[in-house]
Amino acid sequence: MTFNRPEAMNAFNEALYHATSDALQEAALDDDVAVVTLTGAGRAFCAGTDLEEMQNRDRTVPFSQGAKGFARLMETLIEFPKPLICAVNGIAVGLGTTILGFADLAFMSNTARLKCPFTSLGIAPEAASTYLLPKLIGRQNSAWVLMSSEWIAADEALGMGLVWKVCEPDDLLATTRGYAERLAAQPIESLSAVKQLLTVTDTDNVRAALGRENALIDELVDGPAHAEALTGFIATKAARKG
Numbered sequence: 001m002t003f004n005r006p007e008a009m010n011a012f013n014e015a016l017y018h019a020t021s022d023a024l025q026e027a028a029l030d031d032d033v034a035v036v037t038l039t040g041a042g043r044a045f046c047a048g049t050d051l052e053e054m055q056n057r058d059r060t061v062p063f064s065q066g067a068k069g070f071a072r073l074m075e076t077l078i079e080f081p082k083p084l085i086c087a088v089n090g091i092a093v094g095l096g097t098t099i100l101g102f103a104d105l106a107f108m109s110n111t112a113r114l115k116c117p118f119t120s121l122g123i124a125p126e127a128a129s130t131y132l133l134p135k136l137i138g139r140q141n142s143a144w145v146l147m148s149s150e151w152i153a154a155d156e157a158l159g160m161g162l163v164w165k166v167c168e169p170d171d172l173l174a175t176t177r178g179y180a181e182r183l184a185a186q187p188i189e190s191l192s193a194v195k196q197l198l199t200v201t202d203t204d205n206v207r208a209a210l211g212r213e214n215a216l217i218d219e220l221v222d223g224p225a226h227a228e229a230l231t232g233f234i235a236t237k238a239a240r241k242g
Helices: 014-029 051-055 068-079 095-102 129-137 139-148 154-160 169-184 188-199 203-220 224-241
Strands: 036-040 044-046 084-088 091-093 105-109 113-115 165-167
Touching: 014 068, 036 044, 036 169, 044 084, 044 095, 051 224, 068 095, 068 203, 084 095, 084 169, 091 095, 095 113, 095 129, 105 154, 105 169, 129 139, 129 203, 154 165, 165 169
Parallel strands: 036 084, 044 091, 084 105, 091 113, 105 165
Antiparallel strands: none
């Protein structure tokens, strides 16, 4: 599967949230699909939530309640029964990074970079990252990734355990596919059993983390720091287009 909004650096708008959920749910039910790999078109893996859509949303509804596509994608990822691999081909921001918490394996181009810009946007983290990242990379690495809003290079991500393998850009998809095919050679029912056993104890904790995060996002969104950051982002993007 390829995120295909290169003009927006594959940022998630409502349409892409739902399209991703649709594709994952179809793959889950397809007996001919054993493994799913996610990557991005163009120079980005995924730039997170589309901030222009966020700016133009209906403010009479709490943000988390209006984000139907995001909530659906989270539930789809929680329930996804087959191996999920991420191939981070380029810039990964926000959800482009936190989605790695749901990956069974993650590969990354050595020219790619990751960022969780939540503090620079004046909001709280999302995608159960406050539970999944400490479990994956430890408390202090998670604190830095989620608090600093700084770029994480591929070698740093590898050292933390945020990704499993780092590849040359031209080798990324071939290497990822090679490992995916090795997994897909195993019986699908056995792969699904392993996935279930690896994730079953986390399900309630992931949903609880999402609830806590959503509550704090609703509290902080449109606050002074967030409003200023969002306005600045939109203005900078408009200036670049002009």
